[in-house]
Amino acid sequence: MQQTGTIRAFSSLYFSTFLMVLGAGLLTTYLGLFLAKEQVDPLWIGALMSFYYLGLVLGSKVGHKLIARVGHIRAFVASAGVVTASALGHGLIPDLTFWLLLRFLVGMGMMCQYMVLESWLNEQADNHQRGTVFASYMIVSYFGMVAGQLVIGSFPELGLEPLLLVAIGFALSIVPIGITRRIHPAPLHSAPLQITTFWRRMPQSLTTITVAGIIVGAFYGLAPAYISNTGLPNEKVALFMSVTIIAGLLAQWPMGKLSDRIPRSRLLRTNSALLTIVVLILALLPLSGTLLLLATFCFGFLAFSLYPVATALANQHAEQSERVALSAVLLLTFGLGACFGPLLASALMQLLGNFMLYGFMALCSFTLFLRLQRVNYSQKQAARIVAAQQSDDYVMASSDVFSSPLAAALDPRVDEQMVQEQMLEPKTEPAQGDTTVSTEAASTEAASAEDSAVVPEQAEPAQSETTVAANTTAAPPEQHQAATDAEDAEDTIVSRLAKRQQQDKGD
Incomplete structure (x- = not known):
């Protein structure tokens, strides 16, 4: 109602x-x-x-x-x-x-x-x-x-x-x-065209719309002459054109529903592949009667659904504020394709024969299929590279834990078993005259230094140990003794945390 x-x-x-x-x-x-x-x-x-x-x-x-x-x-x-x-x-x-x-x-x-x-x-x-x-x-x-x-x-x-x-x-x-x-509507306001921007962002949609314009323009302009040259009377030509257009009308609802259930890019690739087969049949086989009408019905069903599915795919990746400009670009792209389609098809028909109308359409649809396959593959490869980079770029969060000796235990790039062995191993006191310090002391000083410097993704332990060793040798005995006392206090904290972790695992 x-x-x-x-x-x-x-x-x-x-x-x-x-x-x-x-x-x-x-x-x-x-x-x-x-x-x-x-x-x-x-x-x-x-x-x-x-x-x-x-x-x-x-x-x-x-x-x-x-x-x-x-x-x-x-x-x-x-x-x-x-x-x-x-x-x-x-x-x-x-x-x-x-x-x-x-x-x-x-x-x-x-x-x-x-x-x-x-x-x-x-x-x-x-x-x-x-x-x-x-x-x-x-x-x-x-x-x-x-x-x-x-x-x-x-x-x-x-x-x-x-x-x-x-x-x-x-x-x-x-x-x-x-x-x-x-009531009369308000005057129109023109929207700026952003052709290059949309072509970079939506190559599959705009490529499909261009080819759809080429095919539809060539069909409307040359199909009546094509059928008339086969010897059919005008009433048969009218029936041929009517069946094709009715098929395009009937295709709108099921193709729209199908595009909501499966990825539209996959639907466009399947559509272009099937359209290539249908137009090759029309170009190469001497069809007549019911078979000819059935073939042109399939052609209309596939060809006239390219534009709406591609338009839906384009709007799927556009913001609300871009819809008006996008609509202008889509119409312009379709119109330009429809301008060149009849010219190219008619030139091929004049050079090679009447059958080249559908031969030209087959070439266009097959080229569209290859283009969609290539763009889809490139986009998938780019998505995998971005995902791999995001998973590799691990950055430790800035907190109190980051500056503690447990920072290594929380880093996913470090073997957990090795960390446990290092934390549970008794620490030996360095000699007074030694020119190097233990690995734990180097880690402690490196962690405390991160409050004032940015830490790279990969540390250089050999260089850090040499630097710490040089600094320890040059330090006075009082500073060295204070550092040793602080290190002992750190070892006590580490031991307590390790025992608590073992107890939690046992529970």
Whole structure:
């Protein structure tokens, strides 16, 4: 009942999201199929997708300034107008160079719209319902993407009708936002980027997000053309894309639960290894029908879960005050990966053939697996070295016991049996003319000297004995006699403590 009330409270934002994502998914698939039908080089198809993601990356900066200047609703309306005009421009001017500019504008406009929606949800969702709010937002986004893929199957001729539907979708997305009665959120404040700092601290997370951007960008930009080149009709292409996106939607909940039960770094390594196998099967085997749909379902399940698991791993090692800056770095990293992915994949497809779309993805996922293995091994080795250093760096505590003859008995580096034998052995009186003193006297003077000097981790007994011997030889007879009396008193204390220790052991 509470979840239903939450969804109803944000229904206007969810409906705008659905219409916006439906138009974006329809436009992306339409352009891929249209250019494949016109037998355009795959490099141009990849470049169009790369410029779209480049617009997303740069649009984050423009979006912050626009929202801060005119507010959320006006920024959303202006961005939707730019995207609508850009979508119609594809049918007005059939020039690929001009289309690159249009795709860039679509990316910038959609990034501003995403920022309006997500910042609005984030500000006005209570803490006890935040998870439900954003889970509903993601589900609506996935359903909008799937709806866009299914609509394209109704237009086998690929005329201007899909572009008109795209424009209608973006135009109608303004209506729920424009008439909402919810309180307007506060203006956004940009967070400073700390890319180098987070890369040093979170290499596994950011490497995974980069590869995830490469794979997802290449899939959305080139998969429609890839399937169309195999001879399948547009309705089969729409089904192929829909199954893949639905698999990504279904993967979110179980992978999230699994990441809470096992180490996320291990889950990422396993995911990348399985993804390598799946994409190799898609690249090398001539699959069709149900087997092809099953393979692409497994691909979507694994590929679309890389980003959320890596994001959870990154936030696991971040402080609360770093979350905003970290989110900006994660989005930027994913966007840059998605910019280069379609370009590289399309170049390989043009040089080596259509199958290189999934061959390129297999290379990326296998490289990710090797990178994660190496980073994990390096981190474990560093942890072992630190643990070994901490266990070796034994420092005796400063107290009265430290300056007593029992200090050696408390040092873990000294053999306990040897200490007991030394403490129980009767002490012989040194001769008056001797130039050396016993080992106990050297230990007593060395212990008393530690009140005014720092003691190193490893003592040098030979040097200490020589120094004490020299000092004893140079001392007057009265001082030597006083030292001997004090030493006898020390021996009495040691003997009493040793007897008490033996008595305690006997008890």
